[in-house]
Amino acid sequence: MTTQPSKTLETFDNPQPGRDYHIHMEIPEFTCLCPKTGQPDFATLILDYIADRKCVELKSLKLYIWSFRNEGHFHEDVTNRVLDDLVAATQPRFMRLTAKFYVRGGIFTNVVAEHRKPGWQPAPLVELTQFQAQSNTRG
Amino acid sequence: MTTQPSKTLETFDNPQPGRDYHIHMEIPEFTCLCPKTGQPDFATLILDYIADRKCVELKSLKLYIWSFRNEGHFHEDVTNRVLDDLVAATQPRFMRLTAKFYVRGGIFTNVVAEHRKPGWQPAPLVELTQFQAQSNTRG
Amino acid sequence: MTTQPSKTLETFDNPQPGRDYHIHMEIPEFTCLCPKTGQPDFATLILDYIADRKCVELKSLKLYIWSFRNEGHFHEDVTNRVLDDLVAATQPRFMRLTAKFYVRGGIFTNVVAEHRKPGWQPAPLVELTQFQAQSNTRG
Amino acid sequence: MTTQPSKTLETFDNPQPGRDYHIHMEIPEFTCLCPKTGQPDFATLILDYIADRKCVELKSLKLYIWSFRNEGHFHEDVTNRVLDDLVAATQPRFMRLTAKFYVRGGIFTNVVAEHRKPGWQPAPLVELTQFQAQSNTRG
Amino acid sequence: MTTQPSKTLETFDNPQPGRDYHIHMEIPEFTCLCPKTGQPDFATLILDYIADRKCVELKSLKLYIWSFRNEGHFHEDVTNRVLDDLVAATQPRFMRLTAKFYVRGGIFTNVVAEHRKPGWQPAPLVELTQFQAQSNTRG
Amino acid sequence: MTTQPSKTLETFDNPQPGRDYHIHMEIPEFTCLCPKTGQPDFATLILDYIADRKCVELKSLKLYIWSFRNEGHFHEDVTNRVLDDLVAATQPRFMRLTAKFYVRGGIFTNVVAEHRKPGWQPAPLVELTQFQAQSNTRG
Amino acid sequence: MTTQPSKTLETFDNPQPGRDYHIHMEIPEFTCLCPKTGQPDFATLILDYIADRKCVELKSLKLYIWSFRNEGHFHEDVTNRVLDDLVAATQPRFMRLTAKFYVRGGIFTNVVAEHRKPGWQPAPLVELTQFQAQSNTRG
Amino acid sequence: MTTQPSKTLETFDNPQPGRDYHIHMEIPEFTCLCPKTGQPDFATLILDYIADRKCVELKSLKLYIWSFRNEGHFHEDVTNRVLDDLVAATQPRFMRLTAKFYVRGGIFTNVVAEHRKPGWQPAPLVELTQFQAQSNTRG
Amino acid sequence: MTTQPSKTLETFDNPQPGRDYHIHMEIPEFTCLCPKTGQPDFATLILDYIADRKCVELKSLKLYIWSFRNEGHFHEDVTNRVLDDLVAATQPRFMRLTAKFYVRGGIFTNVVAEHRKPGWQPAPLVELTQFQAQSNTRG
Amino acid sequence: MTTQPSKTLETFDNPQPGRDYHIHMEIPEFTCLCPKTGQPDFATLILDYIADRKCVELKSLKLYIWSFRNEGHFHEDVTNRVLDDLVAATQPRFMRLTAKFYVRGGIFTNVVAEHRKPGWQPAPLVELTQFQAQSNTRG
Ligand SMILES: [Ca+2]
Ligand SMILES: [Ca+2]
Ligand SMILES: [Ca+2]
Ligand SMILES: [Ca+2]
Ligand SMILES: [Ca+2]
Ligand SMILES: [Ca+2]
Ligand SMILES: [Ca+2]
Ligand SMILES: [Ca+2]
Ligand SMILES: [Ca+2]
Ligand SMILES: [Ca+2]
Ligand SMILES: [Ca+2]
């Protein structure tokens, strides 16, 4: 039962296209190679999007991430590339990709890139008090 | 003394309908089944709303959450469905449902959906310095 | 030397009424009774306000909080009621009361209510980088 | 080699007056006396400011803080007074003082006061994703 | 194999100049000398920028940081100077430098300075619910 | 449906008396009165025990804790008294009660008391590496 | 592709039976029913063991945990029962099961039970300084 | 209503002298002067003891701590002196004083000193699994 | 400038063989493949050892870790294998390897294995109060 | 007013040589050079000792730490060397030095070394329940 890495991102129909709702995914197992030295690089990817007609399918996303394992990519470039692939597959109303790379040379690098569908506007935000999860215990 | 899961959400009259105030509830015990594999899924639901005439009753909310235990639902779909049921029962001025699903395939997924009553506007926010709870101790 | 619980909230003159400044108080020892079952309920109250002519006096606030110890109140109702009492006593420019109730039936409930003096406007916020307290140590 | 507490706040010339930049200082060792009971009070002061022509000198700030050690002051009053002294000494474009007082009678009190130079406007904020310090490690 | 500290900041071409994306770097190993006492000072630098044509190269950034090791600089001054050097080398659309200095005399000092390219405007922010990394576990 | 506070601690038969296993309970809602001033005191109780023939029943424990609500007790005394009552009801092989009292006069007080059944010996401990819950994520 | 819950615990051969090494597993998705009220209960199970000839297989462990989903069990009893099943399947040199149950009636309950193979002795512990993961960063 | 600092430590009778139980107090408001420079020093004191006939009274402990406010003392010396005074007043079976001094010259200093009554032996420890407070929530 | 993964672990002479001292290394970038499904697995390795004549060289350790990137290994097996290789290369007095694997199937697995040189005994431990890093700040 | 780095460690007389008490110091600003590449290395040093006749003087310790700033040293070697110097200067009953080096090549390294005076024995430890600082607040 061996699955294979793949550049194909599968999608499914957005179950609630009438509403601008927010999907957040954390992908802590991204790894590729440094194009200069060939050594492994590691990152956590964070994906935030508002779907239009399509949502990205979880398992194909995992195989897509796996497909970078033996490829060489620079930090700034690969973040924009993964965003472009996700946008091409799902045509979202809004998408933000955050890549947090593991420390190199004593320096930490994160890259954040966004795509916005032309003409789409976010609803004006309703700002509420925010609470730390389950903090109303005693102790 | 056995209580039963139920899709009925009971309500009580908003004790202060003259004021837009914020009710926040954390429901850490949501579980349903994966419609593809039949395996259990787990989530924490976070409900934020501004009531109009009705507030959701705590105990019936708990039985409602329980009613999903043996049903199959996709993540994006069930979040919108729970929101729709809560909106139908309470007709709030504003409601936001946040679902944080337990890790699957090494990936974390959260979904956030909102409802706003037509014509309702949030009061302009008064932004104040925020403090971490009881942080002004020494140590 | 026995002090008594009391519904009277004492005040003192705002020492700097020419400035809209923010007073924040955390009151972790609120307890009352559930009006349905008679069982004790517990909450932390967080009070944020911008005084006008009067500030609430700390010791009388403590005795006021104590006065709820043997009374029955619902969560949504008591939060609005405490806010109303504090507003009546101090007539503030702005006041927000946040009540974080201890977990019941596996569900956490918080309630946030605000009062704003008619005609009062908050100064436009100056947003600055925020820092975690004393985080610039090494380790 | 004994230094002395002092109400004099020394300053030095702002090295970059052409730019609105933010200086943040945390002063965890403020102590004064309660004017009612004579007992010691403790606070952490947090100073955020945008200098105009002058910056406050670190060592004189420390001696100034020390000067409150044997004086009696109320919480709301002393916060406004320290802000007024710092404003008088440095004439800043913007200054915010946050005082977090140690718990008294089971209640935590913080006070936040600001000064803004007439006519000064903050630059419109560029809002970016915020990251927890050095969080992109694994573990 | 000895490398040398250097004031030269090398750059590479922005791989995606058609998009305003955010690069964040944390540099925890800045040290220089106090110009008054000659004693070592330590800081963590945090760099946030939106590149235009050029990105700063990681290794040369490290050697640049090293070049301050035996120089004397005041806190407010060196933060503005490092920002100026980075702006000169990369001509970014936006750049913010945050310097968090190690505690001195019991007081913590941070300095934040920004540069904005004339005529550049940030895209209006899409504000989404924020999540603590990988918090949707149980425990 | 009103339940009543009660000094009676109900028990049930230890389901596995052949094994020395550890039961740990955290009771964050203990409150009594200060016998000197009549003012409310608050504590979190932590109960650790190794049952012999009987286990303490959860609901009766809750009502027992409630029974202290309007009684006056000193910190050191009430901790020993609650331990004595629990020992009398369950006759455990080992029991430890930890009481963490809310801050008074700026000082935090905790009290820890133990009971050991004559002749009972704990099994020699098998010490293993300890892990922070669910820490092996990336981020 | 539907898998089924199952009471069968599969095993595989210990790859290094010549060494007493420690296997630690955290299982955050245990749920069963309260035998009194029929309502769902939730727990995190933590399994620590030193294998003899057999190790427990991860996927069958997951299906075994799933098998409790619709069964009624008391806290103290089910912890001992899961331990007994795991011991029967793997015959370990040492096994400790820790069950952390979700809060009920405002009280938190954890249960810890151990099994030790007759005649087996743990190696005398080598105690070393312990470090918080990746704490030697600056910030 | 002015209270005074005092070197007198008052005591009350140990309510349970038949049991070796542990009293833990945290005193976050210790301040004295540096005997060399006259500048203020700050520390948190942590007191752990097993009483014999007498317990230290909370209010007198607070006044005793206050009495150091205007005295000059070295770190290592004052820790031993406070321990000696507490031992003289209460004659405990065991007492440990931990003093955590605020950072000076970029270096943190803590001092820990103990007293043990001749002939007294601690009961052999029963070691149990330790839990982080109220950690068995989901989130 | 491409380096290569390698199974060779280089060493250097222990600079202080006359003393039993502890070397601790955290290696957060271990990845291999699941031998059943071919999918990537991730772990953090923690190495604690007391060297005899040789210490493991940091750069060769990094290349050795890299060498597992495209190999298939089970969790329990690979932990013992890495330990065996490190023991063969350095012949330490004591070595402990802790592997924390990323969550799979909702379950977290850690493995801890040790080697001890025949006849070597650890010095009896001197147990001291432990402090959280730089915790004696105020705030 | 320029002070100079120095290898001389000054001492003062132990104020309480009749008692084995514990002095703990955290020194977060150690930096030296890598002897291979010449690049800066950073570490936090943690010193724990039980003095005999002499204590190490804080200011001279700071100048001693500074003296390593431009010297080349390997991690394992410099930790033992600093310990040796401190032992030579103070002749303590017991001393432990812990060095936590900043991440290099993606790997974190800590080194712990101890000295014990011949014939000295630590007092048998009195083990007490440990508490997280000021954790008995509510929230
Ligand atoms: Ca906003
Ligand atoms: Ca808590
Ligand atoms: Ca805002
Ligand atoms: Ca820190
Ligand atoms: Ca904003
Ligand atoms: Ca981390
Ligand atoms: Ca968690
Ligand atoms: Ca984590
Ligand atoms: Ca031990
Ligand atoms: Ca850190
Ligand atoms: Ca132990």
Ligand SMILES: [Ca+2]
């Ligand atoms: Ca929690």
Ligand SMILES: [Ca+2]
């Ligand atoms: Ca120990």
Ligand SMILES: [Ca+2]
């Ligand atoms: Ca703190």
Ligand SMILES: [Ca+2]
């Ligand atoms: Ca021990």
Ligand SMILES: [Ca+2]
């Ligand atoms: Ca707390």
